[in-house]
Amino acid sequence: MQLTIPQCLYSQLIQEAKHHFPQECCGYLLGSTQGQNNLLQSYIPMPNTHKTPQTHFAFDPLDQLQAFGILKQKRLQIIGVFHSHPNSPPIPSQEDLRFSFFVTQSFLIISLKNGITFASYRINAHKAKKEKIEILS
Numbered sequence: 001m002q003l004t005i006p007q008c009l010y011s012q013l014i015q016e017a018k019h020h021f022p023q024e025c026c027g028y029l030l031g032s033t034q035g036q037n038n039l040l041q042s043y044i045p046m047p048n049t050h051k052t053p054q055t056h057f058a059f060d061p062l063d064q065l066q067a068f069g070i071l072k073q074k075r076l077q078i079i080g081v082f083h084s085h086p087n088s089p090p091i092p093s094q095e096d097l098r099f100s101f102f103v104t105q106s107f108l109i110i111s112l113k114n115g116i117t118f119a120s121y122r123i124n125a126h127k128a129k130k131e132k133i134e135i136l137s
């Protein structure tokens, strides 16, 4: 299990997280899947509609529908979800784990606490398993 992130998208995701600080940024990761590995090729930033966006994130159903439209145009699939942790380490919160995800999807967290750290997980039955992140230069 691995998530491969091209250098340019890695930098863009950091900008995304910094731009929304002190609130969490969030969105869909798009790309392709090879075996158990996910390759990031694009992403869709989503408005964070949670009532406490400093520590949580949520997608609006209408925004989700719009995202699915973009997806069709780009001919890519959703390979995961990303969000930032402005003031906490890149570890899924209890609420993060309550989200329902497919185990094939990467759950990427960008932490801005103590510098920038990325961590990605596969979530299955509300349990998170860390996966390897490879940055492609």
Ligand SMILES: [Zn+2]
Binding pocket: 055, 056, 083, 084, 085, 091, 092, 093, 096, 109
């Ligand atoms: Zn979180």
